[in-house]
Amino acid sequence: MEALQSARGGRSQPLQAAQLPDALLTLGTASAIAGLSEATIYRKVKADPTFPKLVKMGKRCTRIRAGDLMAWLAAQAGAVQPAAAPQAKSGGSAAAWQARKLDARGS
Numbered sequence: 001m002e003a004l005q006s007a008r009g010g011r012s013q014p015l016q017a018a019q020l021p022d023a024l025l026t027l028g029t030a031s032a033i034a035g036l037s038e039a040t041i042y043r044k045v046k047a048d049p050t051f052p053k054l055v056k057m058g059k060r061c062t063r064i065r066a067g068d069l070m071a072w073l074a075a076q077a078g079a080v081q082p083a084a085a086p087q088a089k090s091g092g093s094a095a096a097w098q099a100r101k102l103d104a105r106g107s
Helices: 015-019 027-034 038-047 066-079 094-106
Strands: 024-026 054-058 061-065
Touching: 015 027, 015 066, 024 027, 024 066, 027 038, 027 061, 027 066, 061 066
Parallel strands: none
Antiparallel strands: 024 061, 054 061
16 A cells, blocks of 8 residues: 655555545645645645635644545646647648648649
8 A cells, every 4th residue: 555655754644545535635645646735735725716625623733625636636637728739830731731842843
């Protein structure tokens, strides 16, 4: 079972916990899953209303629901538009360029 090493020397949380929608993930685990630093997670909570809310369980215990985080990540992945393929400077496709090249040879 793969586990995330705790930076504070405490117990680590298995990454498989993210598969349980109601699991409360530590910020370290959420950081590893989302690819964001813990500081960025706090910034996103303040700035992005679509980012999942943090669950305060005490003065020094903050968690995030796995299902909410995974849904947010899926929404972010769906919002990314694939980049359009760059067009040739002449404005045509590669096939059109090849056709012009062949026409130039034949004339």
